[in-house]
Amino acid sequence: MFSKPIQFIAQRPTLFAVMIIAACVVSVSALAAVPKPEIPKGKGDRCVEDTGFMRKNHMELLLHQRDETVHRGIRTKKHSLKECIDCHAVNDNQGQPVSHEDSKHFCVVCHEYASVKIDCFECHASKPRVKKAGQRL
Amino acid sequence: MSQQENKIDEYRRRFLGKGAALVGAAALAPGVILHTIAHAKPADEAVTSKVRWGFLIDANKCAENCDACVRACDEENGITKFGRPQTDAQWIRKITLRNKQTNHSITLPMMCQHCAHPPCVDVCPTGASFKRADGIVLVDKHICIGCRYCMMACPYKARSFIHETVTGQAPDVPRGKGTVESCTLCVHRVDRGETPACAEACAKTQEGPAILFGDLNDPNSKIAKRLASEPSSAVRADFRLDPGVRYQGI
Numbered sequence: 380m381f382s383k384p385i386q387f388i389a390q391r392p393t394l395f396a397v398m399i400i401a402a403c404v405v406s407v408s409a410l411a412a413v414p415k416p417e418i419p420k421g422k423g424d425r426c427v428e429d430t431g432f433m434r435k436n437h438m439e440l441l442l443h444q445r446d447e448t449v450h451r452g453i454r455t456k457k458h459s460l461k462e463c464i465d466c467h468a469v470n471d472n473q474g475q476p477v478s479h480e481d482s483k484h485f486c487v488v489c490h491e492y493a494s495v496k497i498d499c500f501e502c503h504a505s506k507p508r509v510k511k512a513g514q515r516l
Numbered sequence: 517m518s519q520q521e522n523k524i525d526e527y528r529r530r531f532l533g534k535g536a537a538l539v540g541a542a543a544l545a546p547g548v549i550l551h552t553i554a555h556a557k558p559a560d561e562a563v564t565s566k567v568r569w570g571f572l573i574d575a576n577k578c579a580e581n582c583d584a585c586v587r588a589c590d591e592e593n594g595i596t597k598f599g600r601p602q603t604d605a606q607w608i609r610k611i612t613l614r615n616k617q618t619n620h621s622i623t624l625p626m627m628c629q630h631c632a633h634p635p636c637v638d639v640c641p642t643g644a645s646f647k648r649a650d651g652i653v654l655v656d657k658h659i660c661i662g663c664r665y666c667m668m669a670c671p672y673k674a675r676s677f678i679h680e681t682v683t684g685q686a687p688d689v690p691r692g693k694g695t696v697e698s699c700t701l702c703v704h705r706v707d708r709g710e711t712p713a714c715a716e717a718c719a720k721t722q723e724g725p726a727i728l729f730g731d732l733n734d735p736n737s738k739i740a741k742r743l744a745s746e747p748s749s750a751v752r753a754d755f756r757l758d759p760g761v762r763y764q765g766i
Contacts, residue, residue: 450656452563452649453561454704461687461688501692502657503685504684508687
């Protein structure tokens, strides 16, 4: 009358409960096994906004600033992507800033962890420009 | 909900602001309105239509074998080539005009003419192609879908499509595959009070400055004074697009 799995549960409830708990423990330990990203420190004392606020809202700030800059020519430094890149540049072993193709890149560290694909760097430079003599940046 | 209210507030404020400005303008006698156009605008201020940026290009001073402007543009804007001249991006190019009867030829740089009535903006289906308040015609690559309609509409062949993945962009000049681009009048330099790279490079050449950059709206600017006192023409003036780039000697 019962199908096979239900018969199994009905006959051995204790064993089933133990199996469920075991499954939960395994999945929790699997979660814990993914290491938290090590977020590289930026230059200077503090970010332009609180860390918690930035973590949650940086994309909104960038989106807002993007329209202000492109359409209205407002080039304040506070929420500019270029400034983020300058301040949060991560150097490789040779002391050169890494690009977004490197997992050590400030943006990439978290975005890889959160599995969120960003397309900013398909167009935007992901590392500061090497300054030439007498050049204003 | 609150966002929508904010928007409505914003519209109301803008409307009231415009009304106040009109009343203010009417109260002042014409000519008394003070123009204070600083060359480098503060970074937090939006561009205005008080300024209209443009070029005056003297083809007589443009040497045939000189491509300093093209090289400066490529360098400044990080324009990389793939050895495919048919499809590689070009923001500025040198063209040679030859009179078939006399064989007299002149060369001149050709780029986006920053029209007052830009056809590229008219045809853009997404609003990506737009004219800034100060007359600079740009592509907002965030909303460009790469349809290339603007490229077909432009009578000056000023726009390029990026066919291939771009790397190593200049931080001031984002460029990417699948979007259309053209001369930005070095908008990032203009916004901090500098002249476009081509004009700067041209001024350093032996033949002298063939490209003059300035504010067409300011009667005291060098470019406006020269336009007022010397003959100049627009390329294909018959289209009546009112280009911001004007030529001499063509």
